[in-house]
Amino acid sequence: MLVSAKEMLVKAKAGHYAVGQFNINNLEWTKAILQTAQELNSPVILGVSEGAGKYMCGFKTVTDMVKAMIDELKITVPVALHLDHGTYEGCYRCIEAGFSSIMFDGSHYPIAENVEKTKELVRVCAEKGLSLEAEVGAIGGEEDGVIGMGECADPNECKQIADLGVTMLAAGIGNIHGKYPANWPGLSFETLAAISEKVGKMPLVLHGGTGIPADMIRKAISLGVSKINVNTECQLAFAAAVRKYVEEGKDLQGKGFDPRKLLAPGVEAIKATVREKMELFGSIGKA
Numbered sequence: 001m002l003v004s005a006k007e008m009l010v011k012a013k014a015g016h017y018a019v020g021q022f023n024i025n026n027l028e029w030t031k032a033i034l035q036t037a038q039e040l041n042s043p044v045i046l047g048v049s050e051g052a053g054k055y056m057c058g059f060k061t062v063t064d065m066v067k068a069m070i071d072e073l074k075i076t077v078p079v080a081l082h083l084d085h086g087t088y089e090g091c092y093r094c095i096e097a098g099f100s101s102i103m104f105d106g107s108h109y110p111i112a113e114n115v116e117k118t119k120e121l122v123r124v125c126a127e128k129g130l131s132l133e134a135e136v137g138a139i140g141g142e143e144d145g146v147i148g149m150g151e152c153a154d155p156n157e158c159k160q161i162a163d164l165g166v167t168m169l170a171a172g173i174g175n176i177h178g179k180y181p182a183n184w185p186g187l188s189f190e191t192l193a194a195i196s197e198k199v200g201k202m203p204l205v206l207h208g209g210t211g212i213p214a215d216m217i218r219k220a221i222s223l224g225v226s227k228i229n230v231n232t233e234c235q236l237a238f239a240a241a242v243r244k245y246v247e248e249g250k251d252l253q254g255k256g257f258d259p260r261k262l263l264a265p266g267v268e269a270i271k272a273t274v275r276e277k278m279e280l281f282g283s284i285g286k287a
């Protein structure tokens, strides 16, 4: 059964650990993440971007696959199926498709419009028992080959959005999606501390979990981060493992071309990455 992310994040905030959101791309990804969460008795959030949803033949296909897998694999740890960086329209499509959690990314709107749209979604999600993540201060990342540095959110705007009754809040603190450039100045703990003080008990979300040094992750958790998103790191681990398999010529030996064999090292690499993150985030045994 899918659950809202609310309870797992309230517990994480109170227990000073974080729950990982791992983005999924296909069946292998989903299975690897669910099995690792179950093995480690950890709550987990499966993230789906609009692009990944489209790739997997739509949000309905994703919901049905995840629900069936939870059933078939006898997954008993709490699993939330969450829309990552949703548009306003995308949020409604996921609600209809049966997601248990959504993110509305209104960070590119003027704050008044972000507030209006978030408010509307707070009402809809409350009615349906879904968790809702909002965002203030755009998260940087690579776009057309240019890596934008992450913005730092205004703590007062964070409070304004948090007070609308969202479940969790993503606030820019200098974090970016994808690999961090060599000249990245690091997370702004000053901004994080100021936001934390303003929003009180609201679980905070750290996007761009790939490549943030472990000590910064631990410090962010100590300052109120309860959900950490990881996407690129699983992709890099998967690609490196499959590349190694092919470079060693294993696809040319016997039935090594069988996709179940060809993709197996990639799956193992995702599992190892998820395990490592769950250890670092402190969510093991917290299901």
Ligand code: 13P
Residues within 6 Å of the ligand: 023, 047, 084, 085, 176, 177, 178, 179, 206, 207, 208, 209, 210, 229, 230, 231, 232, 233
């Ligand atoms: P990374 O791809 O940098 O891990 O970021 C993931 C993320 O924040 C998804 O919203």
